Amino acid sequence: MLRFFLTTSLIALAAPGLADTITGQAKVDTVTIYPGLATVSRLVILDLPAGSHEIIVPDLPQSLSTEGLRLSAPAGVQIGAVNLAYDRLPVTPDQSSPAIVAAKEEVERLEEVLRERDAEIAAIRLRVQAAEEQIAFLQSLSQASAGQTLTTSSIADIQALAQMVGTETLAVREAAFAAEQEAQAALRAREDDVEALEDAKKALAALMAPESDGAVLTFTVNAVEAGEVVIDVSTLEGFANWSPVYDMHLTTGDDAALDIDRAVVVSQATGQDWLDVQLILSTARPGEQIAPSGVWAPLRRIISEEALKREEGEMLLMADEAMPMNRSLAGMAEAIMPAPAMTAQADFSGATVTYIYPGRVDIRNGVEDLRLPLDTLALEADVWAEAAPSRDSIAYRMAEFTNTTDEILLPGQALIFADGTMIGFSELPLLAAGADTEMGFGPLDGLRLTRATPRRSEGDAGVFTSNNQLVEQAEISVENLTGQDWRVLLRDAIPYSEQDDLEVEFSASPSVTRRNPEGQRGILEWDLDVAAGATQDVSLEYKLTWPEGYLLR
Template sequence: MFRPLLTASFIALSAPGFADTFTGEAVIDTVTIYPGLAEISRLITLDLPAGSHDIIVPGLPQTLATEGLRLSAPQSVQVGAISLSRDRLPVTPDQTTPAVQAAKDEVTRLEEALRQRDVTIEEIRLRVLAAEEQIAFLQSLSQASAGDTLSAGAVADIRALAQMVGEETLAVRQAAFTAEQEALAAMRAREDDVTALNDARQALAALIAPETEGSVLTFTVNTAAPGEVVIDVSTLESYANWSPVYDMRLTTGDTAALDIDRAVVVSQQTGQDWLNVNLILSTARPGEQIAPSDVWAPLRRIISEEELAREQQQVMLADQVMTRSFAGGVSEMAMEAPAPAIVAQADFSGATVTYRYPGRVDIRNGVDDLRLPLDQLSLEADIWAEAVPSRDDIAYRVAEFTNTTDEILLPGQALLFADGTMIGFSHLPLLAAGADQKMGFGPLDGLRLTRSTPRKSEGETGVFSSANQLTEQAQMTVENLTGRDWRVLLRDAVPYSEQDDLEVELNASPAVTQRNPDGQRGILEWDLNVGAGETAEIGFDYTLTWPTGYVLQ
């Protein structure tokens, strides 16, 4: 069986003949980021004579894949064989950039400065050591001389000797003290030298990847005429992403409005720094599903009641055998996998938006989360309060708005503000053009809620039951202490039935505005207008009735 010559590290388009070899640097010029994927355009600029040439481009990321590798050249230049090597890299000349070389030179300079500092400290320590030895010598000399002088009886000579030794010892001790202070100052300065050297090494590490990593691109070109040639190397690379972040500022005055400050956070771990690049952000999602899902038709069959009974009996016997085999444990028999779930996939074909960020940016590999401002949107908003007295004791501010732009609003984290006050964090889901969205904008402490139920003499709370009937009563209030009028959408719930024989009767005052909103069975809604300083009261009861001989569950 023949194996293809095209592998992850080699693409052969044609065999080169005798040619000169040139080494070029691929400089990242433009990056287009999709969610989870980046298209990177690198430019190689060479001054080539006419004829056929081998081009070597070192320093590319280790994870570069040939599937998304494309080369384009001017019309007068023909690109031939292309090879991408990873493990056994070809020998290439030093292609150190000026920035990297400057960082290396700074590291070398600081290493030498630290070495010289250590030499200076050792020299100072030697002076201290010499002073200590001088003091020891003077002390031994004075003891020997004093003994000779005492035996001779010359008191004046003893006094002169003591004075000389004292003066010399003081001078030596002063020199030792000065040297010790110089050593301490040098040690403090050495700490600054170490810090500067570590910073320089980190700066160098941020500019270069380990020399043992990376890949090398080699290809052949044939130029019709001598001159400068610019070759565009385009690659698709993973581990790059951008996501929107939103500051959503709600104004609840006479004219309600929602201002959305949009920004983006860009990060990448492609294995190479992006320095001084043009940045393009796209809402297209090439890494996601591109075709509709499959559907499966259900297989239905009929079976006689006798055969069904036999199958059920066989199942029971099998269960008994399994229980005996795994008594006291959990069965490890594999269960049949369910059919794949049919999930609806959103498709916004034709609605792709591209943002080209002005100016050039730097995004370092694996260390930068770059936040860039995008634009501001101004949308109209409908604002009200929502209250659930059965669960909460205050109401919450809610705003509904429509995406009136001509583009998709991608999902992202949102920081919420209401009338200039920060409320908290939320998440804006994917919002198509023209779609509506409802979001909570924090608590309204001035809208107080209560829910109570009457008590029977037996102590039961709000529930009255008989053999085939059950009744529950509830009383709710909304007290407005905010100083302004509020539209309040109040919600509660009652049981619901899917059986004709189990009836549910509801009485409410005021009347329920909407029952089962959006198909939510058993949910009740009251749409109220509660003025400043006013209190709204809602009372309701429901009764469940069922035939005698049945039990309510």
């Protein structure tokens, strides 16, 4: 990856030299996520004396781009030259920052703890060594005394000597054992002390010299007055995304309603954790085209028919000569070229919406599909059953609802529930404030559909006297076994014609409610009320008539 070092002179400082160099830590404060990228605002809090200073900010992500880097300071503070380095990262020269001082003190404290621990272990080992020497003395004493006692003393004296040596040896061995256990415990504690010291040294090293795979920001400032200064470092970073998701709970019956639980799914791989940040979600698309495409006029020319025939002949000859090579290349391309990738595209129809997530959140680097809840919307719903007996054997639950909120509902994946039962997944379309939409909410297995054609005749079958007619009759039934009354929208179709000589006639019982709804030619609709346990029958017949000497296609 191409790395470069950029120095941007923002404001020339009037001071002839820098007073000191200060290291500051940048903490992520606010993140605004767009489709595919994010604007990250980091705050650098500094306690500055009056005058000019060089500020070093280490531990920034390596993927930072200079194009989106912006610094801002409060009134009374001027920002000068700004450098962003990826390679040859400088060692932090500032040895007096509170973080470095605290890290040094912790290393020194743990080194002293380790020294005391080693002295403690050495003292315990001396006790063990003394006990071992005491045992050796008792053993040598018992051997010398036993030889003398055997020649000058009675059996009672020998027993007394043995008891004394045994008792003293046992006491000394118990003391040696206790000291050894104490030494082992101290050694185990020493391992923890060593690990704590190594961690403290690593923490200090991280403050003194940033990791080699990060980025370091340096800039100059001039403070008119001494005091605390907050520098806002804003960067544009890729590998971040968000999308809305919904849980849609439909309740049917007399008081039909729809509750929509809204949430967002967030992912980021910017190279740094975002901890305790304010999250802003935007539908703006700064990474896409921002101006209309150009328009070019086509160049047209004329050519004589003779010249055209010559060109066509020459092209055919060249194609014949190149055919074997083309076949070979085509075979190779088919073998090595992968299938084209399918890319999902989101269309917000020019609408830009910004959401400020309530509270502060943690979004770690590399996270995928972190789900954050938003709120719950309560909407009224119009619920009915929709039936297409020519294609389906059961009806389906449908609902129409209006976005009564004051904001746009963005398109996103929706998990569908009906009367407390999970139905499956669907997609909520873009829904502007005040707009309405229809969505399916799963099958109704208790609303059974049948469609039979008891008579289908063409004129030459003998039923009719002419051979220029086609008649089809359909018997449709809707049987309600759900235990609940349903309004059913029944939909069927008949042929339609765009020729005056091909006539289409139909009849239905009961009569159709709508013909050609929303301009859909040939579609018929019935509004039926089917009570629980009841069956509604519909008869449909259509006839096509055309002049003799023509064939129906």
